[in-house]
Amino acid sequence: MSAPLRRVQQAPRHLLVCEKGHARHPRSRHAAHVRDHAYNCRVSILIPECGILPEVLKSTVADFGVYYLVKNLSVHELVAHEFIDSFVKKGSCYALTYNTKIDQDNTAALLPTGKLILSVDKDTYEELGLQGRPSRYSGKKAMRYIITIDLTDSDFHPDGKKHKRVLWALKEKKPLEFDFLMAWYNTGMLRIPLSTELISLLGAEGSTLMSYFPKNQIRALKPKITFSTLRDLQCPALQSNELEGKPEESCSTEELFEWLGAVLNQVNLDNKSSSFISTYCCPQPNTTVDQAFLCTITGFIIPDKIIQLLEQLCSYFSEPKLAHWLTLTVHGFADSPVSWRENEHGFHKGGENLYNFVVFRNLDYWLQMAVGTNDDCPP
């Protein structure tokens, strides 16, 4: 086949990593994968054979914390030592620019590890004068650069040359100002049992971000939570030990992934193969459940909350339940400069970076991590 014809039939590169394991295995990496994915904009939970919010999830869903929208924040304020000492070194601080496009605009992100990532265009990079590297996805002629600044580095102290250079570049040479989505999680409190007094103290600790920035600049927001009950839902039959599925017995992980996307987008699953409009239907073999509970949480959601949610979903099966499995789907921001850890993320045509857990009754789990063309393979 000639090259142009071959290109017409080629779809853009994409990756789906499927892992299977047991949630209670000491070396299970499920929590690590969640923690490595810093920026999450949507979490969806689907529980078959369930009509209302389960008891185990009520407290976690009710108190999902707050995140903050900080307007017109100069990036040099994030490298100020007051900010680093108050938030970056004392917990997990997350920040991501809001309403910036990763393939067109300058973008910044602060990881909980203390790394500040700046994804800038060529002109901004040359004006800033900070050391960075060309983007892996900008082609032969580098038009986008990534600058990484480790705010917790021992060399990055107020009197050091590094700090002075960075501050000069961001404050005087090329000031960068964005709207940021921010969240702060005081990790020091995690080891203490959460009594009601401590929960209120956590709230007070979290509000120090509110007191740090001027009142007219910062706004506290709560994630939006919606519930719905789906009736007569066709669900694929799954076997936790068979990732590839077994003919006539269970569906594969890819079939489940596609089906889940259809359910979350309210696609009709009951089409005939002769239908003109759509022929998509639930993969076989499947069972029809009377009801399924769907909960969607949208906002700036930090991994620590998702880990809590995942633990509660595992404890959902501590009592006998009709459901054989449930799912937890997490979508990352399409315009985030990183996907997992510090892996560079690009938009290309979709910007997808998401993962999905399927938790089975016996606490086996499947984890599917999906990325697009301009992405590294998830860890």
Added chain:
Amino acid sequence: MAPPPATFERRVLRSAAGHHYLRVRLELPDGGARPNAAQLKQLVVAALRELHGEVGAALPVDVLTYEEKTLSAILRVVSSGFVKLWSALTLLGFYQNRRCAFRVLQFTCKSWRQS
């Protein structure tokens, strides 16, 4: 007896998705009657026929969801036909002699997120 816990397994699937998805919106600036789902599907097939002939028109395309109010839809196409579909939608200019355009809002091969 309960089955033993699953052993760890990891599979990496590179460009293995059988289908790709496009979220599209039809722009009809004249404000006239809006097409229904079947008419939209017919329009997509006509666009494929115009650019890629009868073989293109036979490409399996599903209209998974369609909102008549916003004229937005999610289309599903087999991966090998994704380039043909997108190019056909790009070059479509008329619907029943009315000027129109397809805007591709999002494209992916994975579980979607809603806008």
